[in-house]
Amino acid sequence: MAKKKQIIHDAVQERDFFRDVMDVVRQVPRGRVTSYGAIAKYLGAARSARIVGWCMSNAHTVRPLVPAQRVVNRNGLLTGKHHFGGPTAMQDLLEAEGVRVKDDQVVDFARKFWDPSVELGF
DNA sequence: GTGATGACTCAGG
């Protein structure tokens, strides 16, 4: 266990922060979406939304797969769709779950918004 | 150890 710092190589996510984020994201119900800020806030790092985003960049590289498509920015915009390997991969995934996406933006975002700090009981 | 980058967010003009 010397090179644990090498990063989430395959299924090794030892980073507490990373694992925390993954855990929260995986708790997002199907058909719902959340924001980086909400996750960060739930983790106690409301000002670390960027870190959450960084974790998501690695989210699709680990197992089990994380529904990162359910995580969007505060605007409900699919900022990270470009990281899914396809220009519409993220959108397709969301639409497959019942979340309508238009112009790279979640339709009725406010209604489908899922706040871990609230849904999980804070 | 410093600098740069990043799937963000908020405040100010």
Place this chain on the structure above:
DNA sequence: GCCTGAGCCATCA
């Protein structure tokens, strides 16, 4: 209402 700047934290070169 839109654009700009700054803050924030973690990782990598």
